Amino acid sequence: MSSIQNRRQEYRSLFKQNVAKRLLVDKIVRIIVFSCVIIAIIPLGSILVEVFKNGITAISIEFLTDTPGSVGSGEGGIGPAIQGTLIIIGLSSLIGVPIGVMSGIFLSEYGDNKLAKSVRFFNDVFMEFPSIILGIFAFLIIVLVLGHFSVWAGAFALSLIMFPIVARTTEESLKMVPTTYREAGTALGLTKWIITFRIVISAAKSGMVTGILLSVSRIGGETAPLIMTILGSSQFFSSMDTPMDALPLRIWRLSLLPYDSAQLQGWGAALVLIMIILGINLGIRYYFANKKKYFLQKFD
Amino acid sequence: MTALSTKPTDMETSNLTNIDSKSAESKYKMIAENVTVSYDGIDAVKNVTMKFKEKSVTALIGPSGCGKTTFLRCLNRMHDMTKNAKVTGKVMIDDIDLYSKDIDPIYHRRKVGMVFQKPNPFPTMSIFDNVTAGLRLNGIRDKRILDEIVEDSLKMAYLWDEVKNDLKKSAIELSGGQQQRLCIARALAIQPEVLLMDEPASALDPIATQKIEETITELKKDYAIIIVTHNMQQAIRVSDYTGFMYLGDLIEFRETKKLFTDPKDELTAKYVQGHFG
Numbered sequence: 001m002s003s004i005q006n007r008r009q010e011y012r013s014l015f016k017q018n019v020a021k022r023l024l025v026d027k028i029v030r031i032i033v034f035s036c037v038i039i040a041i042i043p044l045g046s047i048l049v050e051v052f053k054n055g056i057t058a059i060s061i062e063f064l065t066d067t068p069g070s071v072g073s074g075e076g077g078i079g080p081a082i083q084g085t086l087i088i089i090g091l092s093s094l095i096g097v098p099i100g101v102m103s104g105i106f107l108s109e110y111g112d113n114k115l116a117k118s119v120r121f122f123n124d125v126f127m128e129f130p131s132i133i134l135g136i137f138a139f140l141i142i143v144l145v146l147g148h149f150s151v152w153a154g155a156f157a158l159s160l161i162m163f164p165i166v167a168r169t170t171e172e173s174l175k176m177v178p179t180t181y182r183e184a185g186t187a188l189g190l191t192k193w194i195i196t197f198r199i200v201i202s203a204a205k206s207g208m209v210t211g212i213l214l215s216v217s218r219i220g221g222e223t224a225p226l227i228m229t230i231l232g233s234s235q236f237f238s239s240m241d242t243p244m245d246a247l248p249l250r251i252w253r254l255s256l257l258p259y260d261s262a263q264l265q266g267w268g269a270a271l272v273l274i275m276i277i278l279g280i281n282l283g284i285r286y287y288f289a290n291k292k293k294y295f296l297q298k299f300d
Numbered sequence: 301m302t303a304l305s306t307k308p309t310d311m312e313t314s315n316l317t318n319i320d321s322k323s324a325e326s327k328y329k330m331i332a333e334n335v336t337v338s339y340d341g342i343d344a345v346k347n348v349t350m351k352f353k354e355k356s357v358t359a360l361i362g363p364s365g366c367g368k369t370t371f372l373r374c375l376n377r378m379h380d381m382t383k384n385a386k387v388t389g390k391v392m393i394d395d396i397d398l399y400s401k402d403i404d405p406i407y408h409r410r411k412v413g414m415v416f417q418k419p420n421p422f423p424t425m426s427i428f429d430n431v432t433a434g435l436r437l438n439g440i441r442d443k444r445i446l447d448e449i450v451e452d453s454l455k456m457a458y459l460w461d462e463v464k465n466d467l468k469k470s471a472i473e474l475s476g477g478q479q480q481r482l483c484i485a486r487a488l489a490i491q492p493e494v495l496l497m498d499e500p501a502s503a504l505d506p507i508a509t510q511k512i513e514e515t516i517t518e519l520k521k522d523y524a525i526i527i528v529t530h531n532m533q534q535a536i537r538v539s540d541y542t543g544f545m546y547l548g549d550l551i552e553f554r555e556t557k558k559l560f561t562d563p564k565d566e567l568t569a570k571y572v573q574g575h576f577g
Contacts, residue, residue, distance in 0.1 A: 065511075079528070095483070110382055112333050132371045148302035178420070179381075179421060180379065180416060180418060180420040181417065181420060181423075183378065183381065183414075183420070184410070184414075184416065184420045184422070184486075185433075185437075186380075186381060186484070187376060187409065187412075187413065187416075187487065188380065188409075188433060188434035188436065188437075188487070188490055189406055189407065189410035189434060189438065189490060190406075190433075190434065190437050191406055196440065199422055199424075199433075199437075202422075202424040202425075203422070203423055203424055205424075257400040
């Protein structure tokens, strides 16, 4: 009869089996994980290198500030496209960010009901919507009704892309804030909106900013909805009711032209777009990194 | 097993009368009458009636899951935040029923401060901003008043000497014990009349615990304090009255000394002697 002591010895010896094999498996898994990361990075890195290599030769002061020259001449610049992209990102954010943030607050703080469940569902569906359909929608309800292409229609279409992303990331960041802070606020006799806006949001700020930046980057590169709404133009912005240019539209047009000089300008425009989005990301992150001096993200 | 199923309603009432007759001159600050809390229809606190005196410490003890924290959270309507919790009964503070329909809980909650089990200072705020959160966010901006209250509250919580030169420092840079005393100061800053403490020292080391206990003893001079604790020694050290809860029932509620030396109920006796926990 084996005593419990003997059995324990037997169990312990089980752990000594296959040590070499287990260590080998561990190593192989590690190699696979790292290889996959590298495989994922290669195309990303080569795109950046390619854009930079080709684009940098096109860039000059005139290129950044001039209106496009005649087709195939290789002259002129992308001034109107840069201006248009900044305008359209700004306007879309003005519409999309507040609506998205408020929806996210609703979903997280007031979202324990049927209405919120359906909002959450449609929000998720909306997030996966092909952007050209949103463009067609904006075309139908704004461009066709007004009878002309419109900057508003473009901003509207892009804000439709933005707000589900912002709403979802806001909801997720607010949910990460531990309930104990809400309870502490409640125990201090604070009203729900003060707790939400002054305590919960300030603790969730960095996640919310990430979501907003993600949505800005996403709309910065959108082309299809803009074709349907602002069309593109070779002139600087003149009014909300006329076509306007934007970088993705300009890149698309330039890349379709059968001239080397035009394609080079397309590379240049692509580089400028990447730089603008990178700049917005870094700028806003830097601003908030300095502002949130107390917040060390130390939730446990 | 028979002891476990005893319904101690008579005992309870007689105990309450005992306290009544003992010192009739001191007033009750808070009275909980027939409080029942249920989660999804399952009772977590069953028909509990307790009276809390001014300038005294009442401890709630009992094994895990006995409903003491649930009961404590009724006393400032904290269950409003939990969707599936239902509270019946009355909680009177002075002569106002916190659960009455024409009461605004937001206003009356300010009379009842609360300190939680785990220190929860607001992570994005400085020490100063944490203490004054309940005031500033309710619209009190007078710098002179805020400064005074910060100093008073931190002194009452025995934290002033340690932080008086770093009031602008982030609250989460403090140690766990300091954070908990900061939370006490934050609760005191809204000038409550009753202070609820939910195992305030359970996450702290012995030295920090001792400081919190000193704070409680000092605060007793002005407040009615109700403290939930797992630690019977702590109940003996800091409280004047102790209530023993088991499976949602209040089994026995008496002066602390008597409850621990001469428990009337068999179940209480077993618990305070450490036969189960």
